Amino acid sequence: MRERLEFSKVAMGMAVFLSALVLRGGHLAEANDDTSTTYTYPPGSTAVLLVDPFNDFISEGGKLWNLVKESAEAVDLVPNLKRLADGARAKGIQIVYTPHRRWREGDYENWKFLHRNHIGAAKFQVFAAGTWGGEFHPDLAPQPGDEIAKEHWLTSAFPNTDVDYILRQHGIDHVVVVGMTTNTCVESTARYAVEMGYHTTLLTDAVASFSMEEHNAAVTLDYPRIAHNVSTVDEFLASVE
Secondary structure, X not given: OHHHHHHHHHHHHHHHHHHHHHHHHHHHHHHHHHHHOOOOEOHHHEEEEEEOXXXXXXXXXXXXXXXXXXXXXXXXXXXXXXXXXXXXXXXXXXXXXXXXXXXXXXXXXXXXXOOHHHHHHHHHOOOOOOOXXXXXXXXXXXXXXXXXXXXXXXXXOOOOOOHHHHHHHOOOOEEEEEEEOOOOHHHHHHHHHHHOOOEEEEEEEEEEOOOHHHHHHHHHHHHHHHOXXXXXXXXXXXXXX
């Protein structure tokens, strides 16, 4: 029995050591890929997923604007999103809006498991349907040819929506996920896209969050481990061919 316990301790220690070694190696490999891999994006099979560009989020006077203002202004979010959308359309890339659920009277009543986001949305009526806050930022209004997916209820744009169906109908296999917020809906959507088999790109200057700490942690630590490529708006547009 004592020998088995000692062996278990050794095995556990070795597992921890190997896990740390793999993680370190993975990080170094990703860093090498960032400098050695050149990505190109075929316009006919690439889409930009524009997550939650609501007035309540990114317009002066929006219910959440003061909470995201610091990081949004730090990355020049709205001008970058507009340049991305306009440039992508000009190059023949599909734009897909993936909006959060717009609050409506009766939402979340009698739900079995309310998430804190549901509670907050109901309390403050965030992105309320039929209100200015629930409309898209005027600089990011949908244009002819854009797709608007069904609203998602929590963080990822994929579950319980038609995002995947829209993408596959357009022959899309590359997605670029941008919008709000860096470490919740954008990150969650990107994670899901990777799991669904899409080549996934994240753009560090086309996302913002509720604090610079959250934003920086996500783009520095999480994004390189999630996405196939982490880039910027200008770098991405220059890689479309």
